[in-house]
Amino acid sequence: MPRRLRRFTGILLVLGALLILVSGGMGYMTHGLGETENLVINQVDFSQVPDGVYTGEYRGHRWSNTVEVTVRDRTVTEIRMIEKQQFHLDGPVDRIISRIIAEQTLPVDVVTGATATSKAIMKAVEIALTE
Numbered sequence: 001m002p003r004r005l006r007r008f009t010g011i012l013l014v015l016g017a018l019l020i021l022v023s024g025g026m027g028y029m030t031h032g033l034g035e036t037e038n039l040v041i042n043q044v045d046f047s048q049v050p051d052g053v054y055t056g057e058y059r060g061h062r063w064s065n066t067v068e069v070t071v072r073d074r075t076v077t078e079i080r081m082i083e084k085q086q087f088h089l090d091g092p093v094d095r096i097i098s099r100i101i102a103e104q105t106l107p108v109d110v111v112t113g114a115t116a117t118s119k120a121i122m123k124a125v126e127i128a129l130t131e
Helices: 003-030 033-037 090-103 115-130
Strands: 052-058 065-072 075-083
Touching (some): 033 115, 052 115, 065 115, 075 115
Antiparallel strands (some): 065 075
């Protein structure tokens, strides 16, 4: 096989392998995205939840997470992430938790650019306080 043809074949093989890796990575990163973005978050009247510490988990592919919710005097006072989703960014996580505590309700407005993250956290809080 001529040298140029071997080099060309090698380049094609490397490019093909890269394409497969990128496609697989993108598939993993977006698997379950639509399902999580379209979650229905049900109203929860925090004033009706007895004082205590509640744990809830949402399982939604890479958006899976577990939260611990503290209720004192019928008010949500703290939400801690026990298990964060893969590839999370603290900024959107902190903002959605702050909104839930400040507004004392679910659902709240999602964080722009982090709809799936917002919905996954809200769903975990909902599960913690209703199950």
